[in-house]
Amino acid sequence: MRSTFPGREERRGGGVIPAPAFPRSGGGAAEAAPAGNGGGRLEESLLSNGIRVLTEAIPGVRSVALGVWIRQGAAHEALSETGASHMLEHMVFKGTERRTPRQIALELERLGGSLDAFTSREHTSYQARVLSEHLPVALDVLADLVLDPLLRQEDLDLEREVVLEEIATVDDTPDDLVFELHGEAMWGEHPYGRSILGTRESVEGLGADTLQRIHRERYRKGELIVAAAGHLEHERIVETIAERFGALPGTEVAPVPDIDYSDGGPPVDLHVQRDTAQTHVVFGSRTPPRSDPQRYPLSLISAAFGGGMSSRLFQRVREEMGLAYSIYSFQSFYSRAGVSGVYVGTRPEGAARAVDAILEEFGTVMREGLSDDELREVKDQVKGQVMLSLENTASRLFRLAGFALYDQPRLTLDQLLERIESVTRDDIKEAAERSFNPERQAILRLGPG
Numbered sequence: 001m002r003s004t005f006p007g008r009e010e011r012r013g014g015g016v017i018p019a020p021a022f023p024r025s026g027g028g029a030a031e032a033a034p035a036g037n038g039g040g041r042l043e044e045s046l047l048s049n050g051i052r053v054l055t056e057a058i059p060g061v062r063s064v065a066l067g068v069w070i071r072q073g074a075a076h077e078a079l080s081e082t083g084a085s086h087m088l089e090h091m092v093f094k095g096t097e098r099r100t101p102r103q104i105a106l107e108l109e110r111l112g113g114s115l116d117a118f119t120s121r122e123h124t125s126y127q128a129r130v131l132s133e134h135l136p137v138a139l140d141v142l143a144d145l146v147l148d149p150l151l152r153q154e155d156l157d158l159e160r161e162v163v164l165e166e167i168a169t170v171d172d173t174p175d176d177l178v179f180e181l182h183g184e185a186m187w188g189e190h191p192y193g194r195s196i197l198g199t200r201e202s203v204e205g206l207g208a209d210t211l212q213r214i215h216r217e218r219y220r221k222g223e224l225i226v227a228a229a230g231h232l233e234h235e236r237i238v239e240t241i242a243e244r245f246g247a248l249p250g251t252e253v254a255p256v257p258d259i260d261y262s263d264g265g266p267p268v269d270l271h272v273q274r275d276t277a278q279t280h281v282v283f284g285s286r287t288p289p290r291s292d293p294q295r296y297p298l299s300l301i302s303a304a305f306g307g308g309m310s311s312r313l314f315q316r317v318r319e320e321m322g323l324a325y326s327i328y329s330f331q332s333f334y335s336r337a338g339v340s341g342v343y344v345g346t347r348p349e350g351a352a353r354a355v356d357a358i359l360e361e362f363g364t365v366m367r368e369g370l371s372d373d374e375l376r377e378v379k380d381q382v383k384g385q386v387m388l389s390l391e392n393t394a395s396r397l398f399r400l401a402g403f404a405l406y407d408q409p410r411l412t413l414d415q416l417l418e419r420i421e422s423v424t425r426d427d428i429k430e431a432a433e434r435s436f437n438p439e440r441q442a443i444l445r446l447g448p449g
Contacts, residue, residue, distance in 0.1 A: 040396070043234040044404075049250040050222030053238050054400045056229040058393060064135050064230035065393040066237075067127035068146050069401050071225075071253040072218040075121045075191035075334075081210055083163070083198015086119040088211045090159050092126070092149040093117070099144060107141050108134070115141065119196055122256060122334055123405060129394065132231035136240065143244040146219055153208040160203060167197050174280045175326070175345055178272075178446040182282040183339075185268045186442035190259045192334065222250035225404045229396035261286035261337040264435050268442035271449070279351040279447030283358060284341025287435050290333035290406040297423045297431040298340050302329040303378040304370055305361065305436075306342050310377075312361050313342060321357060323350040335406060340435050341442075348448045355445075359438040366436055369429035383417050 040058040047053065072085050095101050108115050113130035126145055128138040170176050180195060187193030197203075226241050264285035288294045306313045306329030318324050324346045331340040346354045370378070389395045390413075402408060 040229070042400075045234070045238045047222075047238075047242055047246055049246065049248055051224045051226065051241065051245050051248070052404045053234075053241050054225070054227045054404060055232055055234045055237055056396050056400055057232055057234065058230050058396065061230050061393060062131055063129060063393055064132050064138070064228055064232050065127065065129045065397040066135070066138060066142065066226070066228035066230075067125050067397055067401060068142050069225040069227070069405060070124045070146070070219055071122065071223050071405075072124050072214065073120050073122040074194050074196040075256045076218075076254070077191070077194065079194070080202065081206065081214075082194050082202040083196070084202075084206055084210055084214055085124055086196055086198060087156070087159070087163055087203065087206055088151075088214055089117050089119045089124050089126075090163060091151055091156060091211055092145045094152070094155040094159060095150045096144045097148040097150070099141075104141065104145070108138060111137065113138060121192055121196065125401070127394075127397065135228075135232065135237075139237070139240050139244070146224075147244070149215065151208055151212050151215060156206070156208050156211065160206070163197065163203055164200060167200060167203065170197065174274060174276050174278070174446055175343070177274075178280040178282050178444060179343070181270075181272055181446060182284060182341075182442065182444040185270055185444050186265060186284055186286065186339065187259070188266075191256060192259070192337070218253070221248055223253050224248070225401055227397055227400040227404070229400060230393045256334070256336050259286070259337050261288060262434075264437060264440045265442060267440045268444070270443070271445040271447075273449055274446050276447045277347070278345045279348045279445055280343070280345050281351060281355060281443065281445050282341060282343050283362075283441050283443050284339050285435050285437070285441055287331070287333070287338035287340045289335055289337050290402075290408070291335075292333075293419070294427075294431050294434075295333055295338070296419055297427040298331060298338075298435060299382055300370075300375070300378045300420070300423055301365065301428060301432055301436065302331050302340055303381050304365070304374060305329045307378070307381060312365075313344075313358060316361065317344060317346075317354055317357050321350075321353065323347075323354045323357075327354075333406075351445065351447070355443070359441070362432075362436040362438045362441070366429070366432045366438070369425045369432065372425070375423070375425060375428065379420055379423070383420055386413075386416065386420075 040056040042056050045053045074085055077084055093101060093104055108128055108130060111130060111134045113128060113134060115128050117126045126142055128142055130138045170180060184193045224245060228237055287298055304312055306327060308314065313327050317327050324344050327344040329342050332338055342358055344354050344358065
């Protein structure tokens with residue numbers, strides 16, 4: 001299982017510009033959308049209980065990536081139940097009404113396939129990847145996991161120790177821990193600032209009754225999202241999902257609380273003492289949510305600051321100043337707000353110089369924006385990344401799910417590329433003024449004094 005916590009969530013591409021969305025349909029009927037340049041056939045069906053089924057038929061491949069998304073993540077948890085969503089994700093693999101833990105692990109592996117899961121701030125997901133002829137088996141396994149886990153107290157008592165080890169691993173990994181601490185500082189009391197893994201105290205306090213209640217209220221009702229990409233037939237997948245999930249009652253999930261992101265959030269400057277070889281520093285500020293069109297200029301700014309070896313900060317802090325091995329930008333957009341920022345790891349004696357250089361670059365872009373040539377370069381870079389991502393069934397799967405999870409605009413791929421291309425220097429400057437003002441950054445340092 002692959003569990004996602006702050007830091008890994010942001011670094012695994014939460015801010016990547018979404019692929020084209022497409023119209024929804026009602027009553028279980030499918031509606032297709034033109035794929036545009038480089039896409040497969042996109043179809044969506046809406047079951048009567050609110051479950052959305054999205055597929056992309058991709059010519060020339062023999063595999064299928066598929067997944068189920070539940071609108072239950074760290075941001076939906078009560079403060080006393082922090083980490084419950086992540087623990088529930090672990091527990092579904094401890095056995096179902098029809099399969100033992102070993103049978104769950106063996107079912108797809110014996111066919112050369114894979115099974116995975118993760119928990120994030122706003123949802124939990126279970127995914128599989130198999131050859132197309134094994135798609136019925138994969139659908140059955142995913143349905144079994146989501147609908148019928150045993151969730152026994154004796155299994156929880158054992159798995160709790162595994163999660164406590166996971167928490168300890170983060171605590172011993174400073175370039176992960178610094179993101180967790182930064183999230184707490186930047187988001188304050190908002191649920192986005194809570195640990196996805198939970199704390200040692202909250203995990204030790206979880207009981208099977210809590211997990212059973214969350215499963216009953218969130219997993220066994222509508223509002224689920226099922227997506228698949230690869231060699232497939234949309235109608236057959238819809239039929240199977242309707243058979244396994246169609247009887248679930250429909251429901252509306254309580255939204256994540258609103259949060260003010262208008263000025264990037266309050267400035268923060270904290271130093272957490274830790275005896276490490278490097279000082280790890282995260283800069284960040286609140287951004288508009290995923291639905292806001294400002295994500296386009298923000299994605300271009302992020303690429304300009306730390307999107308690769310040619311980026312401003314890589315060239316200045318690493319190549320010119322020799323202060324870091326690892327420096328990069330990150331961003332994630334959620335339903336209520338987002339985050340955009342930079343990470344750098346540097347020896348303690350160089351930390352102050354690295355911080356000053358990064359803030360100076362923020363100020364330059366805030367005042368001047370990007371030149372015509374640099375804007376052209378990052379547009380080509382981001383558009384190329386979008387196109388290259390379409391060559392992987394797993395990434396297409398996650399894009400499909402993103403359409404439904406965040407109700408993204410109904411764009412073809414060509415329209416999406418046009419949105420990126422239409423970003424102006426004024427758009428860049430406006431986004432930088434809001435999200436990269438050096439005087440309004442949340443900065444967290446982790447390392448020696």
